[in-house]
Amino acid sequence: MLKYQAIKEGLKKQIQQGVFKVGDYLPSESDLCTRFSITRTTVRKAMEELLKEGYIEKQQGKGSRVRERQTSLGLLTVKGFSEAVGQNIQTEFLQKPVLSVWTSEILFPVSDHDKTEQCLFFERLRMVDNLPVVLERNWFSGAVLPDFLKTQFVEGSFFKTLSRKYLIEVIGSSQELRAERAENHFAEVMQMESGTPVLHISIRFVTNNPQLTIYSELYCNTKKYPVGNSYFL
Amino acid sequence: MLKYQAIKEGLKKQIQQGVFKVGDYLPSESDLCTRFSITRTTVRKAMEELLKEGYIEKQQGKGSRVRERQTSLGLLTVKGFSEAVGQNIQTEFLQKPVLSVWTSEILFPVSDHDKTEQCLFFERLRMVDNLPVVLERNWFSGAVLPDFLKTQFVEGSFFKTLSRKYLIEVIGSSQELRAERAENHFAEVMQMESGTPVLHISIRFVTNNPQLTIYSELYCNTKKYPVGNSYFL
DNA sequence: TAGTGGTCTAGACCACGGT
DNA sequence: CCGTGGTCTAGACCACTAG
Numbered sequence: 101m102l103k104y105q106a107i108k109e110g111l112k113k114q115i116q117q118g119v120f121k122v123g124d125y126l127p128s129e130s131d132l133c134t135r136f137s138i139t140r141t142t143v144r145k146a147m148e149e150l151l152k153e154g155y156i157e158k159q160q161g162k163g164s165r166v167r168e169r170q171t172s173l174g175l176l177t178v179k180g181f182s183e184a185v186g187q188n189i190q191t192e193f194l195q196k197p198v199l200s201v202w203t204s205e206i207l208f209p210v211s212d213h214d215k216t217e218q219c220l221f222f223e224r225l226r227m228v229d230n231l232p233v234v235l236e237r238n239w240f241s242g243a244v245l246p247d248f249l250k251t252q253f254v255e256g257s258f259f260k261t262l263s264r265k266y267l268i269e270v271i272g273s274s275q276e277l278r279a280e281r282a283e284n285h286f287a288e289v290m291q292m293e294s295g296t297p298v299l300h301i302s303i304r305f306v307t308n309n310p311q312l313t314i315y316s317e318l319y320c321n322t323k324k325y326p327v328g329n330s331y332f333l
Numbered sequence: 334m335l336k337y338q339a340i341k342e343g344l345k346k347q348i349q350q351g352v353f354k355v356g357d358y359l360p361s362e363s364d365l366c367t368r369f370s371i372t373r374t375t376v377r378k379a380m381e382e383l384l385k386e387g388y389i390e391k392q393q394g395k396g397s398r399v400r401e402r403q404t405s406l407g408l409l410t411v412k413g414f415s416e417a418v419g420q421n422i423q424t425e426f427l428q429k430p431v432l433s434v435w436t437s438e439i440l441f442p443v444s445d446h447d448k449t450e451q452c453l454f455f456e457r458l459r460m461v462d463n464l465p466v467v468l469e470r471n472w473f474s475g476a477v478l479p480d481f482l483k484t485q486f487v488e489g490s491f492f493k494t495l496s497r498k499y500l501i502e503v504i505g506s507s508q509e510l511r512a513e514r515a516e517n518h519f520a521e522v523m524q525m526e527s528g529t530p531v532l533h534i535s536i537r538f539v540t541n542n543p544q545l546t547i548y549s550e551l552y553c554n555t556k557k558y559p560v561g562n563s564y565f566l
Numbered sequence: 567t568a569g570t571g572g573t574c575t576a577g578a579c580c581a582c583g584g585t
Numbered sequence: 586c587c588g589t590g591g592t593c594t595a596g597a598c599c600a601c602t603a604g
Contacts, residue, residue: 140594140595159601278555278559299511362589371574391591
C-alpha cells in the first residue's frame with residue numbers, strides 16, 4: 101500500500117465513523133507529518149485526494165475541515181430543494197424498505213449477480229408545500245446490508261445511512277432521462293392530470309462495494325420546480 | 334504569476350493554438366524541468382491541472398498526450414450520439430448564425446451586460462436515421478467574436494470553433510430540465526405528435542471570457558434516445 | 567507572533583513501456 | 586536498457602488567519 105493511500109484511507113475511515121465530524125478540523129499537515137513520520141508532499145497528496153472526493157475543504161491559514169460530502173457526481177437536484185430554506189419540504193414513505201423482486205421497471209440492466217440476490221425496495225414521495233414534486237423508487241441487493249430492514253435512516257438519508265452504518269460510499273453514477281406521460285397510478289400519486297409530461301430519471305449508483313449497486317427511478321413534476329445542476333472548474 | 338500557473342497556461346495556449354495537436358505527446362516532465370529551470374514538483378503541478386481540466390491524459394512509461402477535450406461538466410448527452418458509430422447521424426442548420434434579439438425563450442436570466450450587446454443566434458436539428466432527436470437553439474453576445482457570422486464552424490462544432498479561433502473555453506455550466514408538451518411549431522419540426530412529452534434542457538455556459546455567456550435551449554425527443562451521463566471518481 | 571496551508575527546490579528510487 | 590511518469594524525502598520561504 102502506498103503511503104499517501106494509507107493516510108488517505110485512514111482519515112477517510114475516521115471521517116466516516118464519526119471520529120472527525122462535519123465541521124471538525126483534521127490534524128494539521130505538519131502534525132500528520134510527525135505523527136506518521138512522512139513528508140509534507142505525501143501528506144498533501146493524501147489531503148488533495150480527500151478534497152477531490154469531497155470529504156474536506158481547505159482554508160489557507162486555518163486548516164482542513166470535514167464538510168458535508170457532496171459527491172459532485174453530475175447529479176441532478178430539484179431546484180429549490182434543500183437550499184430553499186423558506187420552503188415547506190416533506191418526505192413521505194409510500195413504502196418503507198421491504199423484501200421485493202427485481203422488476204422491469206428498472207430501466208438500467210440489472211447485473212446477473214444482483215439477480216441472484218434478494219432485492220430490497222423502498223419508495224418515497226418528496227413534496228414542497230404539500231405538492232408532490234418527486235416520486236422516488238429504489239431497488240438494491242440486501243446481501244451486504246445486514247439488518248437493513250430494521251435500520252433507521254440516518255438523518256432521513258439513504259446515502260448517509262450507507263456511509264455511517266455500512267461504510268459504503270457512492271463512487272459513481274449513470275443517469276438516463278426521459279420525458280414521459282404521467283399514467284394512471286403515477287398521475288394520482290403525483291396529483292397530476294393524467295397524460296401530463298413527467299420527467300423520468302433512471303439512475304444506477306455504483307458504490308465502493310462491488311456487491312452493491314443501487315437502481316433508482318425518479319419521476320419529477322417539473323412544472324413548478326425544474327431539476328438541474330451546475331458545474332464549474 | 335505562480336510558476337506552475339505560467340507553465341500550465343503556456344502549454345494550454347499551445348494546445349489551443351494547435352502547436353500540440355490531439356494525439357501529440359507533450360515534452361516529458363524532465364524536459365520541461367530543464368527547459369524552464371524548475372523542479373519536477375512544479376512541472377507536475379501544472380500537468381496535474383491540465384489533466385483535471387481535460388486537456389491531456391497521462392500514461393506511466395509513455396508520456397502525457399493531448400486528447401480531445403471533454404469537459405466532464407456533468408452535461409447530458411444523447412445516448413447513442415457520437416459513440417454509436419453504426420448510426421446514421423445528421424446535423425442540419427435550421428438557422429445559420431444571424432443577428433437576432435434577446436428573447437424570453439431563454440429561461441436563464443440574461444445578464445444586464447449581455448442585454449446591452451448585440452445578440453447572435455443559430456438553430457440546429459440533430460437527427461439519427463433521419464428522425465429528429467434534438468432541436469438546439471443558441472443565443473450569445475457577439476461582442477467578443479469578431480467576424481463570427483462569416484466564420485465556418487471547425488469540424489461542425491460550435492465549441493471547437495470558440496476554442497480554436499477565439500481561444501475561448503467553457504469553464505462551467507448550469508442546467509435546468511423540464512418535461513413539457515411539444516407544441517405546434519416544435520411538434521412539426523421534431524416530427525412529433527402535438528402534445529407529446531418533450532425534454533426541455535436549458536443551459537447557461539460560462540466561459541473564460543467574462544464577456545461571453547452562451548444560452549442554449551434544447552428540446553429532446555427521448556422516446557428512442559434518452560439523454561444521460563455517467564460519472565465516476 | 568505562532569500556526570496553517572500554498573509554492574518551490576534538489577534530489578532519490580520505483581513501476582511501466584518500448585527498443 | 587533507457588526514458589517515461591509515480592512516489593517520496595528533507596528541507597525552504599511565502600500568504601493567510603487569528604489571538
